[in-house]
Amino acid sequence: MYKKHNELPFTLLADEKGAIAKKFGVPFGKGGEFKVKDLDYTAKRGVTISRWTFIIDKDGKIAYKDTAAKPAQDAKKVLEALDKLGK
Numbered sequence: 459m460y461k462k463h464n465e466l467p468f469t470l471l472a473d474e475k476g477a478i479a480k481k482f483g484v485p486f487g488k489g490g491e492f493k494v495k496d497l498d499y500t501a502k503r504g505v506t507i508s509r510w511t512f513i514i515d516k517d518g519k520i521a522y523k524d525t526a527a528k529p530a531q532d533a534k535k536v537l538e539a540l541d542k543l544g545k
Contacts, residue, residue: 463497474504484510513539 461470473479476486489503511532513522522539524532 459497459499459501460494473507476505476507479505479507482510482512484508511536513543515543 460466471478479486484507486505486507489505491500491502493499494501508525509527509529511522511524511527512520513536515521521543522536524535524539527535
């Protein structure tokens with residue numbers, strides 16, 4: 459629903475049990491229900507995962523990690539990191 463509503467041209471990862479977060483060391487806690495902003499929809503989440511951003515290079519190595527990602531600034535910071543990495 460989120461991908462369709464925001465017309466995103468890429469696949470999203472739903473880590474409902476925190477298995478991927480755990481592998482990357484990202485903290486997570488209990489889930490629950492929450493109201494989706496701007497939609498008449500209540501979603502359920504298995505876990506609540508901290509917002510971290512990773513850039514993974516072509517060799518599968520973590521080239522960039524932001525453990526305090528803020529949605530409003532994240533895209534800009536990712537583009538800056540990609541520039542620095544020469545991608």
